[in-house]
Amino acid sequence: MVVAGQSKVSTVDVLISGAGPAGLMAANALARAGVSVRIVDKKFEKVEAGQADGIQPRTIEVFQSYGLAHRLLEEGNQIYYSAFYDPTPEGGIARSGRACRVLKNKPEADLSGSRYTYSITLHQGAIESIFLDSMAKEGVHVERSVQPAALSLSEDESELEDPDSYPVKVVLHNWDASGEAETEIVRAKYMLGSDGAHSWVRKELGFTMDGEQTNYVWGVVDTVPITNFPDIRNRCLIHSLHGSMMVVPREGDVVRFYTQLSDEDAQEVLNVKGRVDMTKWSPEKLLEIGKRQLYPYEVTFPEDKLSWWTLYIIGQRVASAYSKNNRIFIAGDACHTHSPKAGQGMNASMNDTHNLAWKLAYVLRGWANRSLLQTYEFERRKYAQDLIDFDRKWSKLFSGKPRTEQNKDGVSHEEMIKAYETFNGFTSGTGIRYAPSPITDTRFQHVAGNLAIGMRMPSQVIVRVADARPFDLQDLLPSDTRFKVVIFTGDLNIESRKAKLEEFVSQATEKSGFLTQYGCRSKMSAGWSEVFEVLPVLIGKKETLEYTDVPSALRPHWSKVFVDDVAVSGTEGGKAYSSYGISPEGAVIIVRPDGYIGTVVPLDGAAALNEYFAGFMKPGLLA
Known part of the structure; x- marks a missing residue:
């Protein structure tokens, strides 16, 4: 060259x-x-x-x-269920259970779940x-x-x-x-x-x-099988006497098969440096192993439907x-x-x-x-370190020998289900929590007791005051690089709470207040909207509230004022304050541009927000 x-x-x-x-x-x-x-x-x-x-x-x-x-x-393709299969005394496999993303008996206050109940x-x-x-x-x-x-x-x-x-x-x-x-x-x-x-x-x-490499070798094949296996369109975790397998349905009729090689087969494909040599194996060999692992179910793999395959060693x-x-x-x-x-x-x-x-x-x-x-x-x-720790435990369970009459120390169905439920928040991604830092301030965690500062802002339905249209709060938090200031105002028909909100507005918008000091960035921009999106959420009834009840500084447009009330359909909404653990006294939630909760303060906490933003931001034009 x-x-x-x-x-x-x-x-x-x-x-x-x-x-x-x-x-x-x-x-x-x-x-x-x-x-x-x-x-x-x-x-x-x-x-x-x-x-x-x-x-x-x-x-x-x-x-x-x-x-x-x-x-x-x-x-x-949307996957709702995971099916678990274990070996039978006859040498085949049988389903031992199914589990879904939405776990049973979860307390209502547990907000780690996603609005999407599938992968x-x-x-x-x-x-x-x-x-x-x-x-x-x-x-x-x-x-x-x-x-x-x-x-x-x-x-x-x-x-x-x-x-x-x-x-x-x-x-x-x-x-x-x-x-x-x-x-x-x-x-x-x-x-x-x-x-x-x-x-x-x-x-x-x-x-x-830094880390370690296991001796587990797995193969992967993408194909369109012909089979009587009943869970072919569910994610399956299979322990068989012929090794472990994972079945993952894909778009259309495509299915991905992850197949564990035996210790003998693994040695055959590894070279002297401990790396996989793809020339020593073939997708046909993987599919033959897969047939044995799925017994007594029948499966055939048309040659013209194989679209991709590979081998890999598990390493963390x-x-x-x-x-x-x-x-x-x-x-x-x-x-x-x-x-x-x-x-x-x-x-x-x-x-x-x-x-x-x-x-x-x-x-x-x-x-x-x-x-x-x-x-x-x-x-x-x-x-990533937490992910590696989890992956090490999960891979050991999945790649381990199944528990049988002959192998009392093997992996049981109960262990797999327990691990699946324990790690559900981690695998779904909704349980990730960032530690305290300049952009994750936990001093006032108690103000929203059911929210976790450092985790992503969970989903709740709220209603727009001006036209009674329901919105998922997450849809009001787009990744547009702006901080979202979600103000839970409480009931503004109570004079003391309305006065507290007006005092917050006064402090936040004065020259030293965070909205003005860090929000006003250019002479061409209108106020702080380039940096901050302010979203008031009231307590009250949609039938009687007016969006003009909110101080004008917090409603640059009629579409920005909401209430925690049941939607007109009667099937959703009205649970944001209770689900988030926010009292009628109100709170201010700062949601970072990536959707994670940066901090929470009481409604009289404008000074604390000044300190929060001073920890990492530069003042704007008016400071």
Whole structure:
């Protein structure tokens, strides 16, 4: 291969290397935030088959926050049940039970559940297309057959801290069909390496992947089976005398089979370095194992319906660091690897960059201190470590030998069900909680006793006062880079509470108040709406309330005032205050741009919110 031509030089705010789900989530979010962004990938074309395919409930919520969930729901397959199968004395398998996302006997105050009571399966290429089409509307496209060849970061502290500097230097090679490449030097303010488990960016930074590798070898096949297996359209976790299997229904009639190789077969496919040699195996061998594992059920696999297959070893590792001087970041498989058994890989990757994108936008706009970027590694690396711990336990259970008369120490059905229920909040993504930090302040947790500061804002139906239209609160919290100030005002017919709300408004909007000090960013913008979306939620009846009951500063438009009341249908709504554990005295909930609760304060807590935003934001024009 030859590198030809004279190097051109360009600049960009954020350069992304790797156009998988993590990179595309970042590119889409940044482009929509108005950030100058480029995304490159060494592959000639995007994924068209196989790879990751599971979208968990919390990730569906994230897609919804970007306005992208409708396509995911239309194209994907919805999975409600997991079925569990164990070996029988006759040598076959039998179903021992089914479980769903909505667990029985959960207390009503437990808000960890999602509005989406299912997961979605859709091949990675289709998921990437959703991002690609959204990015295209912002004029951003993946530059393919382009890969970084050299990377350097300035060591000058003043340059690293200068918001207008471009301390990242990357040499890109753009390969053409003849094997020649044009060379480009890109100077970037920030760089993201989302370039997979063998990340070039991570290696250039000198970060290690710390953890361990098991001896479990699994195969994966995507095909369209012909079978009398009754749970072929449910997610199945199967323990058989011939090894463990997982069945995952996909879009259309496609089904994914995860099949565990025996110890003898695993040794056959591993080379001297302990890595899988795909040439020593075939999808037909995997399918033959699958037939034995599904006995006594019959299954055949038409040759022309096999679309993808692979082998892999289960390993659990986390990168030693996620960032270099908060100028170069890594995300997704570049910083954590684990088994696909709980369907977390793609979800964890996309939520990494969902977490990072708004923080980069705030710093690039000059709205926040660069210290805000430290919270990316603080939050997401701890999550990855928790994920690895969970994955280690779950994989051991799933890959372990089943309990039988001959193997009393094996894995029982009861152990699997208990683990499934215990880890449900984690696997669905709704149970993730970020630890206290400058953007997660738990001082007034008691004010909303059933909410968890540091977790995502859970779903509740509220009613718009002006026209009685019901809304899911999550739909009022889009990922548009704004902080949402959800004010639970209480009953404004009570004079003392109305006076308390007016005092809050006065303090929040004075020159030193957080709405004015951190919200007014440009002479062209109207007030603080560029940074803050204010949403009052009243106590009362939709039939008698007026949206004008709220102080004018909190209702820039008639559509922004809500009440915690039952919808006209009578089937939903009216439970927000009680479900969130908010008393009639009211509260203010600050929801971060990524949908997570940043802090909660009482209605007389405007001063505390001044302190909260002062911890990471820069004052605006009027400060």
